[in-house]
Amino acid sequence: MWWKRKFMLICCSLALLVSSAGLFSQGIKAEERDTEGFIIEADRVVGSGMTASLVTRETSKNDGKPMLRFQYNSATIYGMKLTKQVHSDKGPVSITLKAKGPVTVYGMTVDASAISFKGACVKATETVPALGMENVVMVAHYMKSDDSVIDQLTLNTVFGSVGPKKPGQLKVLQDLAGLPLEQLKKEIARISAGHLPLTCEDGTASEDLSGPIGLIPNPLDEVIGGVTNPLDPILQPLDPVVGGLDPVLDPLKPVLDPVLDPLKPVLDPIKPVLDPVVGLLEPVTKPLGPVLKPLEPVLKPLEPVLEQLEPVVSETTEAVEKTVQTVCQQVQASGGVITKELGLVLIDEALAKKVPLNQVCPTNSSVTSIVVKLQESLLNTLGLGNLLGKLIPSDPMEQLRKMREEIAKKPDGTVIYKP
């Protein structure tokens, strides 16, 4: 029966075709892995001033997709890993940004289309002062921060699709995804106004709320709650303990008494101790007398010197003033011819007053003009100017010191300036 054999052959071929088609379609599905979003994983996120809301945002495949927006005033992320997969011409490529140290961010905004974490249920547009999340995995599409500090960052780009499995989409986002744009906006506004739950279904608490994770309570509330309530059952069993303390308190008294008593006699002797010390200072200086005696002949000659110093100091100040007058007068009397010695006195005077040379005799215009010409001449003749006319050095005091060094090298009596 030839037609039976042909029928069997056709059936087998069809079965093979169907199974092959199924296999190939699975293969194609595996190739077309969803690369939308970048996956952010974190062991723990501790943040302050957190607000969650709903927004629509552009993705790599979509112009507007409903997302959950988390905004933090500040947050510290521990064990952060960010993975982005892209399809290049040569195959899938993964970008991995990993921080071995903590990541500190200020003013952070994250838009996510899917998220899973252990923590409190987050409600729309409600600001949570402090929030902790653990084992966070989110599919983010936008992340912004004003300031970020990433310790031990590793940024790596490799072939292949690496990274964890994406978390399931939140129910609220699933519901919103199918809505037309106008209705989507209205629904987002309704959820936001009603502060409806975003990360849990009933809004009371997530199943993982127990334990330290979730909303971080006010530490004072925690302390008060922990102390006031448990006191009732504890008060009764305390009685025998208080009774047992009596014999303990009594022995303490004798312990304290002997301590306090001996202190009194200790305080009293302090006065006599201080007195004899003061008194003893005199006899100590006395025994030093014989030691100082040999020094007396040395000290005695110094006395007249010290006495004389006072008039010397007073005379010195007067002499300086006289010297200044004399210098100015000498310059005037010299008719403008400045010798090495007069020049040195002029420069010393300028250095002492910390003024340029032309201000040593500011009241005498004729002397000032001589001194100005002297300064110009000295700067030129001593080679203290460069080719462009700029003085080397530029500091006036340094110039004076340089001029003094150069003049001091000249033989005594040398005329260093003549009009």
Place this chain on the structure above:
Amino acid sequence: MENPVQPLEGTTSKKVFWSALASGFLTLGLLLVSFGVSGVAYAVPIAGVGDFYVEFDKLVGKGYTFYPKMGKTSSSDSAPQGTNIIETLTIDNLQLYKDFQVGGEWIRVKITASKPVQISGLQHDAGLIEANAKFENLVLEENNSSDWQKQFQQTSSTIVLENAKLKTHYLFQKTINMNGMKLTVERIKK
């Protein structure tokens, strides 16, 4: 018995050889002279030597952008990399080095700068970056684009990298001011 295989001997044109050598040295000399006079080199690419490493104590830059790309490496014509664009930056204690195996030994050709290096228009393609990082106005975002290189990008107004090591495949600077530059070749153990 006479060997039937006669070696074919070639001759070198001395004229061509010496003119090529002289023109090469002249070009290198002009480059070094211009670099030495101004301290600034313009449009400087470093490529074609395969992977090399860039290390520094600190980088402070403005106008940072990162996006993925495919590019050449020493072992592949097309390998995944990340392109880092920084508009202006200053690097302290910069070191660039490449290790070569010559015979049975390894040698390291290293360029260092003892003074801060100022760069404008940097394009840096790297396979790996390790550093302590600080960013201002950091943004990571997706874009709906058919060009895969534009689908994801990271930007920041400022970037600071400290104690950094970068596995680099390509480096280009519009201008680089590299005072205190030193080139060394040393034998290393691997």
